[in-house]
Amino acid sequence: MALIPKLIFMGMVFLMGANVHESHTEPAGLVLRNGKIVTMDPARPVVSALAVRDGILVALGSEADIQSWIGPQTRVIGLEDKLAIPGFIEGHAHFMSLGNSKMILDLSQVKNWDDVIGLVAESVKQNPPGTWILGRGWHQEKWDRPPHPNIDGCPTHGALSAVSPDHPVLLTHASGHMCFANAEAMRLAGITAETPTPAGGELLRDSQGNPTGIFREEAQSLVNAAYERSRKGMPPHQIQEEWRRQVERASAECLSKGITSFHDAGSSFAEIDFLKSLALEGKLKLRLWIMIGESNERLKDRLSQYRLIDFADHHLTVRAVKRFIDGALGSHTAWMLEPYADLPGRTGVNTEPVENLQETARLAMRHDFQLGVHAIGDRANREVLNLYESVFRQDPDRKDRRWRIEHAQHVHPADIPRFGALGVTAAMQGCHATSDGPYVVQRLGEQRAREGAYAWRAFIDSGAVVVNGSDAPVEDVDPLAGFYASVTRRMPDGRPFFPEQCMTREEALRSYTWNAAYAAFEEKTKGSLAVGKLADITVLSQDILTVPEEEILQTKVLYTILGGQVLYENTAALRGATMEDH
Secondary structure: OOHHHHHHHHHHHHHHHHHHHHHOOOOOOEEEEOOEEEOOOOOOOEEOEEEEEOOEEEEEEOHHHHHOOOOOOOEEEEOOOOEEEEOEEEEEEOHHHHHHHOOOEEOOOOOOHHHHHHHHHHHHHHOOOOOOEEEEEEOHHHOOOOOOOEEOOEEOOHHHHHHOOOOOEEEEEOOOOEEEEOHHHHHHOOOOOOOOOOOOEEEEEOOOOOEEEEEEEOOHHHHHHHHHHHOOOOOHHHHHHHHHHHHHHHHHHHHHOOEEEEEEEEEOHHHHHHHHHHHHOOOOOOEEEEEEOOOHHHHHHHHHHOOEEEHHHHOEEEEEEEEEOEOOOOOOOOOOOOOEOOEOOOOOOEOOOHHHHHHHHHHHHHOOOEEEEEEOOHHHHHHHHHHHHHHHHOOOOOOOOOOEEEEOOEOOOOOHHHHHHHOOEEEOOHHHHHHHHHHHHHHHOHHHHHHHEOOHHHHHHOOOOEEOOOOOOOOOOOHHHHHHHHHHOEOOOOOEOOHHHOOOHHHHHHHOOHHHHHHOOOOOOOOOOOOOOEOOEEEEOOOOOOOOHHHHHHOOEEEEEEOOEEEEEOHHHHHOOOOOEO
């Protein structure tokens, strides 16, 4: 259906509401039946069947209600009591970085520093001298033993440089807030003992003042600049082909895990231009909602040109700006009100002056953009809340900005109620609590961790909108892992991490569906299954709302449906599921 007729059709469906199925003349393109369909729509929370035509939900109800929508060409999927839900919405992750992480060394599963060295040594054998070796995902707090030697628990470059003397190596920490460079990478970057530390960053040094290879926050730019210089000669078509592969791999990963929409937490103007071109070609499979990650100087010149709403049949929206105020807990760079328990005298890093964020806020207001600020430490969250409160006072009649704080991981108890009171969305990640849990108390101490670390229950009870996600590639993009973490808060060893902060299963599902749609101003088209909304649906092998906790992670995604089109089909799982499909 052409775009204008389709929009007219959507308007008709909204007006006709739930009774649209009574007067239809054309059959549906897709029907799901004989299942448990949880709609997240309070008017009709559970149905057993639905019908889709031209990408839009046109009917929901019983088997009898939907029967008349089935024609000779209708694809009918019999759910056989499996669970269908609104398509998962990834509430905070990094789309292009996710794709890129599938094209470099995966360090997320290494057990120790020796494993990292071994993977780099293998890559050295496979690549000619001078080739940059890239990797991501290492986390020193999750290894089975500390590296030796180490400073602040982080490795030094000696052993790794020995196996890669002719290859520059750049390995990004799982959090993205720290990186490791070998001697050759530092040589190409011109880094010596005399190199000053950039503002908002830290260059870790040994007792003699020599760089150890660890670069935190803004100091990462020193090595990243050398890598970017090595790419200066690449022709544009080669870069675009690399980006295309990243998009394909990220899309495939998300669709296989039931994700239909994706909140991208910071893309450049160039990346947005590329994604827009893919959307125009019909080659953007996921629906992307993008925050612009650019400096104030560039935002001033170009922000007004980039606002897009529901572009290319709801595949691309650009309506938010992303900035940072601090780092991460794992790298000791989250900005805290009090010193770290395991690093006395250190309160983290303020990566961007508050005055700069004030200018960003003014730009966002002027051009009607949302603002999302990365804030992990309690000092960082308080500063951002203070900024938002000041900005909102300047226009008290505007009540619905839906500005966000990205992560909101460690918040002083006095500040938690301010989210709901100010209408600030808490874009949190369930999997971070259980992944970080083993070292949180060590970093913060028992009281601070109990009162304000990943405090989902406290946020929800105080009236805040909580959006769930993965921060991929920091964590696995899998919503089922995030759902499990949110409702159990069980760490890898099985121990619960302050379980009094658990979400209910309904709240966790809502955080991945309706809440995420609301946070993006998209609740009228996404986030629940209702007549007139986009037919974005995820079908699961079992009911995650009722199965025993220990079985949640055994759940498989069977189908991922976007706009009524089946874009992912788990053929291996379906072979044993005895589901009707014709």
